[in-house]
Amino acid sequence: MGSYRLNGTEIEHDEEGYITEISLWSKELADLIAKEENIEMTDEHWEVVNFLREYYEEYQIAPAVRVLIKSIKKSMGKEKGNNKYMYQLFPYGPAKQACKIAGLPKPTGCV
Amino acid sequence: MVELAIRNSNASQDLPDPLEIPDLAPGAMAASKPFPASPDHQAAIGFPGELVDDWKERAIDKLGELVAGSRGLRVYLDSCVKCGACTDKCHYFLGSGDPNNMPVARQDLLRKVYRRYFTFAGKYFPWLVGAQELSEEVLDEWYSYFHQCSQCRRCSVYCPYGIDTAEVSMAAREIMDTVGKGQKYCNEIIGKVHKIGNNLGLQEKALKATLEDLEDDLEEETGLEIKLPVDVRGADILLVTPSADFFAEPHIDGLLGYAKVFHQMGESWTLSSHASEAANFGMFIGSEENMRKMAMRVRKAAEDLGVRRIIFGECGHAWRAAYSFMNTLVGPFDFLDQNYPIPQHICEYTHDLIEKGALTFDKSRNDHIRLTFHDSCNVARASRMGDRPGGQFEYPRAILRAVCNHFYDMPADTIREATVCCGGGGGLLTDELMDLRKKGAQPRMRALQHVAAEHGVTHMAAICAICKTQFAKVMPEYGFEMDAIVSIHQLVGNAIILDGQIMDDDAAPDDAPGAGGDEG
Numbered sequence: 001m002g003s004y005r006l007n008g009t010e011i012e013h014d015e016e017g018y019i020t021e022i023s024l025w026s027k028e029l030a031d032l033i034a035k036e037e038n039i040e041m042t043d044e045h046w047e048v049v050n051f052l053r054e055y056y057e058e059y060q061i062a063p064a065v066r067v068l069i070k071s072i073k074k075s076m077g078k079e080k081g082n083n084k085y086m087y088q089l090f091p092y093g094p095a096k097q098a099c100k101i102a103g104l105p106k107p108t109g110c111v
Numbered sequence: 112m113v114e115l116a117i118r119n120s121n122a123s124q125d126l127p128d129p130l131e132i133p134d135l136a137p138g139a140m141a142a143s144k145p146f147p148a149s150p151d152h153q154a155a156i157g158f159p160g161e162l163v164d165d166w167k168e169r170a171i172d173k174l175g176e177l178v179a180g181s182r183g184l185r186v187y188l189d190s191c192v193k194c195g196a197c198t199d200k201c202h203y204f205l206g207s208g209d210p211n212n213m214p215v216a217r218q219d220l221l222r223k224v225y226r227r228y229f230t231f232a233g234k235y236f237p238w239l240v241g242a243q244e245l246s247e248e249v250l251d252e253w254y255s256y257f258h259q260c261s262q263c264r265r266c267s268v269y270c271p272y273g274i275d276t277a278e279v280s281m282a283a284r285e286i287m288d289t290v291g292k293g294q295k296y297c298n299e300i301i302g303k304v305h306k307i308g309n310n311l312g313l314q315e316k317a318l319k320a321t322l323e324d325l326e327d328d329l330e331e332e333t334g335l336e337i338k339l340p341v342d343v344r345g346a347d348i349l350l351v352t353p354s355a356d357f358f359a360e361p362h363i364d365g366l367l368g369y370a371k372v373f374h375q376m377g378e379s380w381t382l383s384s385h386a387s388e389a390a391n392f393g394m395f396i397g398s399e400e401n402m403r404k405m406a407m408r409v410r411k412a413a414e415d416l417g418v419r420r421i422i423f424g425e426c427g428h429a430w431r432a433a434y435s436f437m438n439t440l441v442g443p444f445d446f447l448d449q450n451y452p453i454p455q456h457i458c459e460y461t462h463d464l465i466e467k468g469a470l471t472f473d474k475s476r477n478d479h480i481r482l483t484f485h486d487s488c489n490v491a492r493a494s495r496m497g498d499r500p501g502g503q504f505e506y507p508r509a510i511l512r513a514v515c516n517h518f519y520d521m522p523a524d525t526i527r528e529a530t531v532c533c534g535g536g537g538g539l540l541t542d543e544l545m546d547l548r549k550k551g552a553q554p555r556m557r558a559l560q561h562v563a564a565e566h567g568v569t570h571m572a573a574i575c576a577i578c579k580t581q582f583a584k585v586m587p588e589y590g591f592e593m594d595a596i597v598s599i600h601q602l603v604g605n606a607i608i609l610d611g612q613i614m615d616d617d618a619a620p621d622d623a624p625g626a627g628g629d630e631g
Binding site for chain 1: 146311313325362543577
């Protein structure tokens, strides 16, 4: 266990860097987590992160990768709405790495 | 032309033997440990939150209870003669060289403690029989190395005494859980199944939204209203499938394949939001109570919905849990139609239809794929399909040959009952064990490289959610695309000709995420 230090406050995360209290998420925190993952947040990254958060708010779980891709296809076009591009954005996988940056719990199970 | 160019039987001669024995690397994997379960994860499945003060006494008591309750376990602990037949049979040993990953050595971590407390020689002359007291050091070794066994049982095939190493690993994990030393990945997931109904924690609302979304995809692809029904009372068939089929690639393509076959046959079928998981991780941690509780969800869903049949989707250990244990745990299933297997595997269902000539395929739709098949360990060595021995090997291959023109098996000593594990089974499919997972995948990946070199194989099919996720993750390490792993029913779904479907024969189904075609 450890924590992110943001503007003088400690925000606890689990062994893998997923924050344990999702209400403590903020855009600044997302930037900080992304930096630790060696990711420079661009508009495209934010599009994914924002969608994940909206979906989570509605369903208390991250969307299936396919559902995410379909939404990105709608908003950013076919060149970006595909699995390959998602892995370019989030090399460790859109489901896990993007969730971490979006402050959502890690998807569990055989995924 | 293509066929001639890549069918070169010498092409693989420079590749390493998939089962090549490595140099010994003592202690190489000693530091490999999964994250510990939190007190909450432990409590949710009936175990102490952290290591209890009298852990040593309790562990020994538990071991005594287990050997008293299972003649099998006692025989496995008593009968090893150190013949060495198993030493080079474990994929984790082959990939890591750590001698503690030789199955005999791993079992001995428990066996030496069993000897000390439960055998005459071990009690009075421990130094003569390799008996050892339980200590913190031993407990740490257990935690490390019993989480380097995927319970695949390949070693058991070669053991002249038939010692089932998986049972020994399960017992060790159960003892550890009992004293408060649980593993996060398995135990968090089991808690989610008890609370929500599946490994993912996918609630009913999210499940329904996902399925509706996938129905839209199916309609867009086929022009047909192909349903993914959930909680339909009075349906004939309850489909229980791993929740990864609702979430991950290529698993979802398998789910769409089942739906297409059901649709074509006009079946009345349903998923259940109560039993929205085929997996049963209770088996991985050796906990009969947790296994029973999870199996009971399937029974309850079947009774509540009033179905006549239960079919299991593509999930390896789930099929073992269902085929070998479900009737004992929560049977009898006398309320189901006795004319069908209870439970039935989706491959049995589809295979029977193919045999009867009830399905029509356009195999050319899979011509962008040159295929091989990975026998998943729990299907291969712990279950069966159909009514003949070996059906679990023949049925998947018969389906693949019916839907795909180019099928090639991997080297014989790596398939069927000799299959090598994907490297992520038995509750090890967790990111902190990635180094172990990559090493454990090595024999399978090398076998795949052989058929890739000899036959130009581009894709590998599997019928296990863990295998699919594990391969999607480790294949890139071995020079394959992550989407080179496919579901059997994904290929069925590609090739099946549906009545009234919009025909667009020029379009290979490359657009679908997860479908292959980029291997070049």
